[in-house]
Amino acid sequence: MTAINEVTDLSREGEIALITLNSPPVNALSAKVRDGLAEAFRQAIADREAKAIVLICEGKTFIAGADITEFGKPPKGTSLLDLEDIIEGAPKPVIAAIHGTALGGGLEVALCAHYRVAVPSARCGLPEVNIGLLPGAGGTQRLPRIVGPEMALDMVTSGRHVPAKQSLEVGLVDELAPEEQLRDAAIAFTRKVVAENRPLRKVRDSNEKVEAARGHPEIFANFRKENARRFRGLKAPENNIQCIEAAVNLPFEQGLKEERRLFVELFQDSQSRAQQYVFFAEREVWKIPDVPPDTPTIPVNKVGIVGAGTMGGGIAMNFANAGIPVTLVEAKQEALDRGLSVIRRNYENTAKKGRMTAADVEKRMSLLKGSMALEDLADSDLVIEAVFENMDIKKEVFGKLDQIVKPGAVLATNTSYLDTDEIASATKRPESVIGLHFFSPANVMRLLEVVRADKTSKPVVATSMQIAKKIGKIAALVGVCPGFVGNRMLAQRQREAQKLVMEGAMPWDVDRVLYDFGFPMGPFQMSDLAGLDIGWSKESSKGATIREVLCEMDRRGQKTGAGFYDYDENRNAKPSPVTAKIIEDFRAKSGTNVRQISDEEILERCIYPTINEGAKILEEGKAIRASDIDVVWINGYGWPKYRGGPMWYGDLIGLDKVLGRMREWQAQMGDVFAPSKLLEQLVTDGKAFTRPK
Numbered sequence: 001m002t003a004i005n006e007v008t009d010l011s012r013e014g015e016i017a018l019i020t021l022n023s024p025p026v027n028a029l030s031a032k033v034r035d036g037l038a039e040a041f042r043q044a045i046a047d048r049e050a051k052a053i054v055l056i057c058e059g060k061t062f063i064a065g066a067d068i069t070e071f072g073k074p075p076k077g078t079s080l081l082d083l084e085d086i087i088e089g090a091p092k093p094v095i096a097a098i099h100g101t102a103l104g105g106g107l108e109v110a111l112c113a114h115y116r117v118a119v120p121s122a123r124c125g126l127p128e129v130n131i132g133l134l135p136g137a138g139g140t141q142r143l144p145r146i147v148g149p150e151m152a153l154d155m156v157t158s159g160r161h162v163p164a165k166q167s168l169e170v171g172l173v174d175e176l177a178p179e180e181q182l183r184d185a186a187i188a189f190t191r192k193v194v195a196e197n198r199p200l201r202k203v204r205d206s207n208e209k210v211e212a213a214r215g216h217p218e219i220f221a222n223f224r225k226e227n228a229r230r231f232r233g234l235k236a237p238e239n240n241i242q243c244i245e246a247a248v249n250l251p252f253e254q255g256l257k258e259e260r261r262l263f264v265e266l267f268q269d270s271q272s273r274a275q276q277y278v279f280f281a282e283r284e285v286w287k288i289p290d291v292p293p294d295t296p297t298i299p300v301n302k303v304g305i306v307g308a309g310t311m312g313g314g315i316a317m318n319f320a321n322a323g324i325p326v327t328l329v330e331a332k333q334e335a336l337d338r339g340l341s342v343i344r345r346n347y348e349n350t351a352k353k354g355r356m357t358a359a360d361v362e363k364r365m366s367l368l369k370g371s372m373a374l375e376d377l378a379d380s381d382l383v384i385e386a387v388f389e390n391m392d393i394k395k396e397v398f399g400k401l402d403q404i405v406k407p408g409a410v411l412a413t414n415t416s417y418l419d420t421d422e423i424a425s426a427t428k429r430p431e432s433v434i435g436l437h438f439f440s441p442a443n444v445m446r447l448l449e450v451v452r453a454d455k456t457s458k459p460v461v462a463t464s465m466q467i468a469k470k471i472g473k474i475a476a477l478v479g480v481c482p483g484f485v486g487n488r489m490l491a492q493r494q495r496e497a498q499k500l501v502m503e504g505a506m507p508w509d510v511d512r513v514l515y516d517f518g519f520p521m522g523p524f525q526m527s528d529l530a531g532l533d534i535g536w537s538k539e540s541s542k543g544a545t546i547r548e549v550l551c552e553m554d555r556r557g558q559k560t561g562a563g564f565y566d567y568d569e570n571r572n573a574k575p576s577p578v579t580a581k582i583i584e585d586f587r588a589k590s591g592t593n594v595r596q597i598s599d600e601e602i603l604e605r606c607i608y609p610t611i612n613e614g615a616k617i618l619e620e621g622k623a624i625r626a627s628d629i630d631v632v633w634i635n636g637y638g639w640p641k642y643r644g645g646p647m648w649y650g651d652l653i654g655l656d657k658v659l660g661r662m663r664e665w666q667a668q669m670g671d672v673f674a675p676s677k678l679l680e681q682l683v684t685d686g687k688a689f690t691r692p693k
Contacts, residue, residue: 002043008036010043016190017050018183022058029105030067031077037109038078041086041094051194052093054186055113061100062122063109068131071267071276080105080137088112088202093193097186098122098173101161108135111142114201115193116173117186118164124172127159129236131279132272132642136263140243141255142203146171149213149244153223156240157231210248220245233518234642235271239263270652274644277690278634281627281645285476286465288624295462298410300470304329304377305384306397308339308370311414312386314442317343318471320364321443327369327376336370343368346443378404382467384436386414394418395426402427410460412436413451416487420453420480430455434464437484439636447636448473449484476632479622486632488617489646492609495672497523500605501546501583502590505597507564508575513602518640523606525573528563532556549582605665608658611650615676615689626689644690651688659683 001011007023019040023033037055044053057063066080087094087109096102096113102124110116110124118124126135126143134140135156144152147170155162167173177185213219220241224231231237239262246258266272303319305312308330316326320343330336347361369376374397377383383405385397394413401411411433413423424433435451450464461477468475478485497510511522521529532547533556541548550556550563555578557563558571565573587594614629623629630645643649650658659680665673682688 004040004043005032005036007032008040010040012047012050013187014191015049015051015194016187017044017047017053018187019044019053019055020058021055021063024059026061026064026100027057027059027106028065028067029063029080029109030070033063033067034078034080034083038083038086041083041090045086045090045092050092052095052190053090054095054097054190055087055109056097056183056186057099059100062096062098062102063106064101065104065106065127068276068279080108084109084112084137088114088204090114090200093190093198093200095186095190095193097177097182098124098164099182101125103161104128104135104139105137108137108139108142111139111146111203115175115189115198117175117177117182117189118167118173119177119179119182120164121179122164122167122173123161124164124167125159125161126156127161129157129240130159130275132234132236132269132275133266134236134240134243134259134263136259136267138204138256138259140240140259141247141252144210144213144244144247145203145206146209148209149219149248150223152244152247153220153241156244157227157237204252213248233640235269236266236275239266270644271642274642274648274652277627277644277648278630278641281631282474284625285474285628285631286469288461288465288477291458291461291465296459297463297466298381298408298459300324300381300410300463300467302380303327303382303384304380304405305386306374306377306401307386307388308336309386310342311438311440311442312384313339313343313346314440314444315384315386315414315438316368317346317364317443318438318473320367322471323367324471325367325369327371327380329371329374329377331372333372336372340365340368340370374400374404377401379406380409382410382412382463384412384414386438389415389418391418391422394423398423398426398433402429408432410434410463412464414438415451417483419482420451421455424453424455431457432460434460435480435484436464436468439486445636446472446474447486447632448475449486449632449636450475450477451480451484452477453480474631474635476628477624478628478632479620481617481620481622485614485617485623485629486636489610489613489629489633490637492613493606494523496605496609498546500597500602502587502592503597504594505602506575506580506583509597509599510602510606513599514606516599517603517607518643520638524564528557528565528567528573530557531559532563546579546582546586550579553578555579604661607646607649608661609673611646611658612662612673612676612679614647614650615679615682618689619676619678630690647689651690655679655688656683 001009003009009020011018021027044050094113095115096110098118099122102110107124107126126139128135168176175189243259243262246255303324303326305316306329308328316328319326347364350356351358351361383401387393387397413435416437420435424430433453434456437449439445439447448468452461465475483491500510507524511525514522533551536551541552543549554560555562558567561567564579566576567573617623626647630647633639633645634641639645659675662673662675
């Protein structure tokens with residue numbers, strides 16, 4: 001065996017040259033990897049004894065993509081395109097042996113081999129669209145030539161990983177090797193290729209599938225139409241589609257030029273920079289400076305949940321999905337039965353959609369046990385309280401849990417707003433208390449705010465972050481303050497949305513502007529969806545707000561067919577003249593000077609105070625990093641990923657602009673717009689929250 005460089009080796013098994021790549025953790029295509037592979041292929045090609053070449057990788061995966069840390073830096077070493085030319089132009093067969101994942105540039109390299117062998121657990125994909133890009137090394141031109149334009153469209157716009165079995169069916173790989181026997185199977189396959197004198201099959205020269213689609217523009221028109229909602233606001237899917245169109249309609253070399261042009265267009269755009277930033281932010285969020293990775297954690301093998309309502313039931317599903325037994329406690333049998341039946345119905349609906357089997361449903365339900373006795377939680381490793389949002393009730397529950405639950409267990413509250421320190425004070429073990437703020441619906445929403453109280457121990461923090469990962473959440477560690485990070489910032493937007501309506505905008509104007517910005521829906525649509533009567537009491541209602549009047553009229557949102565909007569039988573919304581009249585009456589009573597409000601003002605008034613509040617959160621140390629705040633807003637509040645999160649977006653548009661508007665509004669409308677000292681300091685110093693590239 002010859003070491004080409006520190007990550008690449010070249011050896012020979014009889015007449016088969018074996019190039020082995022070992023660049024942990026995922027064999028990403030760094031300059032070192034590209035240089036090593038290029039030199040190894042040159043030597044293998046020059047070796048007269050070698051009749052064919054196998055490319056195989058050590059570690060847990062084949063090449064899992066480009067080295068994203070090189071993005072935006074001056075190019076060095078062998079380019080990926082040059083490496084591909086060496087592989088594809090080899091005068092002897094090249095076979096790629098795939099395990100783990102062949103993703104992005106990794107699959108593009110494999111597509112330049114003449115044949116591909118994979119183990120059954122392997123997956124192939126081109127996920128560049130997820131960071132606002134397209135496969136820029138020939139992937140969009142070679143892929144449709146193997147799998148056809150229709151499947152290529154799906155793969156490049158979804159970024160999905162195609163399992164090995166399906167890859168074999170569509171021709172993406174040529175043979176499946178037994179699991180754990182890839183090396184031997186790849187060499188055996190290669191010997192067969194040599195013995196049978198099989199041709200050097202270059203994907204670039206295979207035109208049958210793209211030619212069949214030529215003259216059928218409806219393939220692309222229909223695809224765009226069917227996916228319009230999914231692609232809304234995003235530039236990368238459209239550029240990926242245009243690349244597949246180029247593969248169908250242009251010769252290969254011209255298609256490559258079009259791919260390069262469309263890649264550069266995306267690479268230079270803020271959307272791609274935002275999505276790359278989010279990619280790293282979602283990895284950085286797990287790093288807690290004073291809680292190192294080797295902090296001891298508490299094994300969580302049994303979970304207790306107090307409250308089987310919407311939140312408690314949804315939280316329970318997360319643990320059942322991860323195979324962790326859960327005991328759900330309710331005060332009344334009726335509430336407990338209802339909670340368990342809702343969980344079953346949710347699972348059965350998932351099964352009806354083909355996303356799980358009936359056996360899966362029963363397996364998960366078997367992990368859920370109902371009880372009306374807190375004492376049944378005594379041996380739980382983690383107990384999560386999910387009762388009504390009332391401090392007295394929560395403190396009472398924690399006082400009881402303190403007496404019942406075994407020492408060393410984690411006691412968590414799901415409060416979305418209340419003071420976790422005060423809740424912890426109801427126990428004699430405040431070091432064991434933490435906030436686990438799940439977002440609704442808890443079994444669907446990806447975000448988990450982990451709320452660190454003043455006395456929460458480091459092992460409890462580490463355990464909470466670990467369990468979040470185990471149940472498939474993305475966790476952000478935050479500090480105790482009203483509303484924590486997400487809801488505290490959201491309150492700024494909600495306040496301004498309501499004020500804008502009183503000043504002259506209509507709810508549908510505000511919703512439209514925020515929808516066009518990229519949110520899935522605006523604040524008034526969201527209120528209608530959730531139910532306007534959440535927290536509303538008929539007995540104490542005095543018609544003091546627009547919402548109270550709507551509730552008194554039984555306009556409580558989508559569930560009653562009317563709220564801020566009117567709804568048809570399919571829950572399609574349209575602006576309501578009833579709501580418009582209520583708003584006009586409130587404006588008249590308040591003596592407000594009604595004016596025309598521009599879309600620009602609506603957007604700025606809803607977004608800039610949110611950014612400013614994020615700055616205050618950082619200033620107070622209630623979030624570790626600006627990027628953590630962005631992770632919260634992207635995963636919990638529907639902030640469009642292609643706009644990077646509120647803090648990144650503030651940097652993009654210019655913090656001086658945000659500060660100028662805040663000062664202007666402070667002078668006009670009062671100190672709720674007072675700028676954060678951090679915001680002022682950053683502008684003075686010419687710095688930014690996140691420093692987007």
